[in-house]
Amino acid sequence: MRDYTKLEVWEKAHLMVLHVYQHILPNLPSHEKYDLYSQIKRAAYSVPLNIAEGAGRYTDKDFAHFLDNSLGSVHELEYACLLAKELNYFNEDIYIEIYQKISEVKAMIIGFIKAIRK
Numbered sequence: 001m002r003d004y005t006k007l008e009v010w011e012k013a014h015l016m017v018l019h020v021y022q023h024i025l026p027n028l029p030s031h032e033k034y035d036l037y038s039q040i041k042r043a044a045y046s047v048p049l050n051i052a053e054g055a056g057r058y059t060d061k062d063f064a065h066f067l068d069n070s071l072g073s074v075h076e077l078e079y080a081c082l083l084a085k086e087l088n089y090f091n092e093d094i095y096i097e098i099y100q101k102i103s104e105v106k107a108m109i110i111g112f113i114k115a116i117r118k
Helices: 008-027 036-055 060-086 092-117
Strands: none
Touching (some): 008 036, 008 060, 008 092, 036 092, 060 092
16 A cells, blocks of 8 residues: 555646646536536546555555556546637637646656556
8 A cells, every 4th residue: 555645646636636626617618517517527536536546455456457547537637628628618828738737647647557567
């Protein structure tokens, strides 16, 4: 078992979620509250939640499984934010900022999965 709060990948994912709550969700229109808004929110917080849950498992194999889930959620978030931008719910600058955060977290998760599976 690991202390997830000491994992840099969890910290970056947590900061990404805060960014989503502070800068992405407020820009979505109210008619998306139960659709895209909800999907973005759930995908975002699923990333650090899966890292935290996996860190509490006893084997590296189990941890890698939860990191795979986390990677799936970050891909889901990436597409949902692209869709929101394409629907003109926020501008290019906001999109670039979240895309950079998503890319960083995604790369870290992939690297962590590779390290654990060696």
